[in-house]
Amino acid sequence: xxxxxxxxxxxxxxxxxxxxxxxxxxxxxxxxxxxxxxxxxxxxxxxxxxxxxxxxxxxxxxxxxxxxxxxxxxxxxxxxxxxxxxxxxxxxxxxxxxxxxxxxxxxxxxxxxxxxxxxxxxxxxxxxxxxxxxxxxxxxxxxxxxxxxxxxxxxxxxxxxxxxxxxxxxxxxxxxxxxxxxxxxxxxxxxxxxxxxxxxxxxxxxxxxxxxxxxxxxxxxxxxxxxxxxxxxxxxxxxxxxxxxxxxxxxxxxxxxxxxxxxxxxxxxxxxxxxxxxxxxxxxxxxxxxxxxxx
Numbered sequence: 001x002x003x004x005x006x007x008x009x010x011x012x013x014x015x016x017x018x019x020x021x022x023x024x025x026x027x028x029x030x031x032x033x034x035x036x037x038x039x040x041x042x043x044x045x046x047x048x049x050x051x052x053x054x055x056x057x058x059x060x061x062x063x064x065x066x067x068x069x070x071x072x073x074x075x076x077x078x079x080x081x082x083x084x085x086x087x088x089x090x091x092x093x094x095x096x097x098x099x100x101x102x103x104x105x106x107x108x109x110x111x112x113x114x115x116x117x118x119x120x121x122x123x124x125x126x127x128x129x130x131x132x133x134x135x136x137x138x139x140x141x142x143x144x145x146x147x148x149x150x151x152x153x154x155x156x157x158x159x160x161x162x163x164x165x166x167x168x169x170x171x172x173x174x175x176x177x178x179x180x181x182x183x184x185x186x187x188x189x190x191x192x193x194x195x196x197x198x199x200x201x202x203x204x205x206x207x208x209x210x211x212x213x214x215x216x217x218x219x220x221x222x223x224x225x226x227x228x229x230x231x232x233x234x235x236x237x238x239x240x241x242x243x244x245x246x247x248x249x250x251x252x253x254x255x256x257x258x259x260x261x262x263x264x265x266x267x268x269x270x271x272x273x274x275x276x277x278x279x280x281x282x283x284x285x286x287x288x289x290x291x292x293x294x295x
Contacts, residue, residue, distance in 0.1 A: 047081035050074070054082060057090060064146040067153040069118070069216070078102060078144065103138040115165035116219045129239050130250020140245065141238050149234035154218060160227035163188055163217050201283035214282075233260075236274040 026035035054075040055062035065071065076082050084093030097103075100122060109119040126134060129141070143149070164187045166173040190211045191198035201207060206214075214235075219225040233256065242253035263277070264270050279285065 045083060047083045048074075048076050049082045049086060050076075053086060061145045064143075067155075068146045068150050069148045069154065069218070070144070071154055097144075098137065098139075100138055103142075103144075111167065111171050114219065115167050116163060116217050116225065118216070130247045131245050132247035132250075133245045136245045140243070141241070148216065148228075148230060149232045149238075150228065150230055151232035151235075154226060154228070157218075157226040157228050159220075159224045160217065161188060162219065162221075162223055162225060163212065197283045204283060205281055206283075231273050231275045233274050240274075 024034045024036065027033070029035035030038075051062065051065075051074055065075075078095070078097055079085075080095035082094065087093070104122070107119055109121045113119055122134070125131075126136070138144075166176045198211075201211075214230065216228045216230070217225050218228070237254075237256055239251045240253055242255050246253055260270060260272065264272075275282065
């Protein structure tokens with residue numbers, strides 16, 4: 001029995017000696033970690049430089065990016081660390097994403113993502129906009145630096161009450177056309193405040209398109225977000241621009257800007273937006289607000 005306890009004692013002593021040799025000298029000086037790691041980390045050259053450094057050379061792209069839907073996305077989130085690129089004076093050392101996969105990292109439909117976040121199922125999205133070839137890249141329609149072609153800065157858009165979707169409470173529920181059961185809690189509907197627009201919209205060619213497909217909503221808090229009323233022609237052209245990859249059942253397509261030039265009667269017409277001529281095919285402009293006034 002004595003030998004057993006002696007053996008245990010030797011093991012403990014050896015373990016303590018080994019532990020004392022393995023613990024870094026500065027461990028515990030500033031808490032339960034190695035204090036020298038702070039100074040060592042300071043000696044590393046940063047790999048990520050931030051969007052301001054990118055803007056030094058790419059100010060034109062930065063100006064588009066900062067006002068659009070990707071304004072909160074850092075350049076290096078898509079293009080990788082920029083230190084090597086900057087050190088090489090812009091010659092290489094940067095990632096140029098291609099294909100659908102990089103976009104779908106953020107925009108693939110997932111139950112875990114908030115419903116107000118822009119998400120798609122590629123097959124359904126391509127069918128909706130009439131893309132026949134499933135291999136067509138997202139950037140064939142969307143400029144990654146200006147994906148929605150907003151005609152005004154996102155941060156200046158009107159604040160709007162929070163919009164709820166069925167899938168906010170029901171996992172996997174993407175079909176929002178089903179009738180709600182009796183006693184279902186009331187949730188925000190567009191026609192609560194915009195009855196005239198919703199009634200008129202139901203009679204027009206875009207009636208199968210959700211309001212928030214064109215009037216995108218960007219959540220900023222648990223109570224409100226920014227509601228966009230985009231009227232830049234390039235936004236309409238995301239669905240209506242003629243392209244070889246469109247199928248026969250795609251939405252009506254036009255050749256742009258030839259269409260505007262062909263229809264223009266004078267130079268003033270050359271500056272018109274799609275909605276200036278085609279508003280009647282979308283919805284009426286007048287709407288009753290929550291307080292009964294018109295806007």
